[in-house]
Amino acid sequence: MWLRCGRLLRGRSERGLYFPINHRIVDQRSTPQAGTEEADIQSRYRRQLRTNFTTGATRQTQAPAWSQRVRPTHFLSLPLPARCTLRVRVKEMHDAMIFADQHVESLLIPVARLHVTLGVMTVGNGVDAAAESQEDATEAAVASSVKSSADLLASIHDCVGQAAHEICKEPLQLRFRGLGTFSHGRVLFARCITEAHFSTLDHLVRRIRKDVGLGLGVDMKGNPHDSYVPHVTVAKIRPSQQAEFGHQIPMTMWASHQHDEFGDVTFDKVDLCAMKGQGKDGYYPVVSSVSV
Amino acid sequence: MKCGALLRFKVTPLLLLVPGKLSQYEQEAYEAHRRFTDSQTYPGPIRSATPGDTRFYLGSVETILQDNDRHYWRAVVDDPQIQYLVPLRIRFKTFIWVTTGWEKRMQVVQVMAHRDSTIAELMQQVRIENQSPYLCTSSFKLSIDGRELDEVKTLADYGIDEFSRIDAVEENDHLLHTEAERPKDWNVDEMTEDTLKKSPYKEMSMQPQPNLAPRYEAKPNGFHGRNNYSGMKQNS
Numbered sequence: 293m294w295l296r297c298g299r300l301l302r303g304r305s306e307r308g309l310y311f312p313i314n315h316r317i318v319d320q321r322s323t324p325q326a327g328t329e330e331a332d333i334q335s336r337y338r339r340q341l342r343t344n345f346t347t348g349a350t351r352q353t354q355a356p357a358w359s360q361r362v363r364p365t366h367f368l369s370l371p372l373p374a375r376c377t378l379r380v381r382v383k384e385m386h387d388a389m390i391f392a393d394q395h396v397e398s399l400l401i402p403v404a405r406l407h408v409t410l411g412v413m414t415v416g417n418g419v420d421a422a423a424e425s426q427e428d429a430t431e432a433a434v435a436s437s438v439k440s441s442a443d444l445l446a447s448i449h450d451c452v453g454q455a456a457h458e459i460c461k462e463p464l465q466l467r468f469r470g471l472g473t474f475s476h477g478r479v480l481f482a483r484c485i486t487e488a489h490f491s492t493l494d495h496l497v498r499r500i501r502k503d504v505g506l507g508l509g510v511d512m513k514g515n516p517h518d519s520y521v522p523h524v525t526v527a528k529i530r531p532s533q534q535a536e537f538g539h540q541i542p543m544t545m546w547a548s549h550q551h552d553e554f555g556d557v558t559f560d561k562v563d564l565c566a567m568k569g570q571g572k573d574g575y576y577p578v579v580s581s582v583s584v
Numbered sequence: 585m586k587c588g589a590l591l592r593f594k595v596t597p598l599l600l601l602v603p604g605k606l607s608q609y610e611q612e613a614y615e616a617h618r619r620f621t622d623s624q625t626y627p628g629p630i631r632s633a634t635p636g637d638t639r640f641y642l643g644s645v646e647t648i649l650q651d652n653d654r655h656y657w658r659a660v661v662d663d664p665q666i667q668y669l670v671p672l673r674i675r676f677k678t679f680i681w682v683t684t685g686w687e688k689r690m691q692v693v694q695v696m697a698h699r700d701s702t703i704a705e706l707m708q709q710v711r712i713e714n715q716s717p718y719l720c721t722s723s724f725k726l727s728i729d730g731r732e733l734d735e736v737k738t739l740a741d742y743g744i745d746e747f748s749r750i751d752a753v754e755e756n757d758h759l760l761h762t763e764a765e766r767p768k769d770w771n772v773d774e775m776t777e778d779t780l781k782k783s784p785y786k787e788m789s790m791q792p793q794p795n796l797a798p799r800y801e802a803k804p805n806g807f808h809g810r811n812n813y814s815g816m817k818q819n820s
Binding site for chain 1 (some may be wrong): 586620621622623624625626627628629630631632634639645646647648649650668669671673675689691692693694695696698713714715716737746786
């Protein structure tokens, strides 16, 4: 008996602090008296205190409520060049994920569709404009709405071309490392880290957002003065899959790849793509493209 | 004059805790959020101007604040946000050994439930979060004000927010008034060999060891007077 107690005591003092620092937590969300006398409140608080670095959660530009209700239709993207390490490594990562769990195959974005998203927008088509009349650009011309949205796309193309011409002097070399998640773990993406030509890209994105969002009055899904987190979406749970897969991509699926290196890619085109439908060889339909 | 001002300052935080004020605050926050989402011309927040909370602050203890609250002084009123993870508190009853007997107390398990999770998911999360070996030993059901919650419904169906009082009713809770279900107390009951091998009594170790090994809290018999603790005043 002595021996057992001795072992207990020794174990306790050997392992570390008597009251470990990471257990010293005060929860101020409950009323101050509650924890002391009425009841003791227990929880695994470390789960709430996990940081963004651990969970991979990333703050994307937040769309206001009115623009969250409409689906985005077009997006700006940097299409991947024909041969690049990013595509190969994402393919490898997808294979590893599928090998670990076959069910996740439908969550993964096909390799042909990989791109760097620079911004998402709702360019009002006729139905949207008639129903919600939220954009003055389209509201003015409900009758010839198809034509107006085509006009709008053309002027967006002009803006993007001008911005790209002024800001990017050379092809953008970007570096991708690590995975992150958007919208509470629903979207998994490869991060574009702030090295190489990232700041040029950021200037470009800000400029485009300002021109398109403020100048043309397009709904850019977020404040036009804000910047956008460029990312390569790798996997996501679509609303139709939510019954099957739940709200968030399980972290076990990507935790081993969380800090993977995806390599450098040099981009020389900025595309304006539509979200619906198929373009050539499995990519999104490209509305217009600008070479940098 | 000075005294009056001082008094008012002292009274104000107390007033904030009054439940009526709390519900008023809730209601106003809800209305503000609804009006906020109704607006048609809001351009959206700017991320770099809406900072999150900091993990590094003065003081030795780590504090968890409300998620609209910060560890630094932010005079600006931020946009009303939807709480995606709601801190829900589930009240269990536990028996605590206070050396003169068992005491029935409230123990709260706090979980962060997703806003549109079902009750079944909530219960599952409670089972996961719970760290006491004496709580979720049998199957339990959640109830609000004594009414059981249906497992397939979601939190929104019952309008459960972080302020709602959720109780967990375990399987034998309705039998706890009987002697058979109540845990045995070695001050009163006989502890046989096989009872001492079973769950709570085994690790409680009735026979005192030299270091009085698992040392429980103690409440003397006359702590509450002749009657037990009660919400209402008893004469005696």
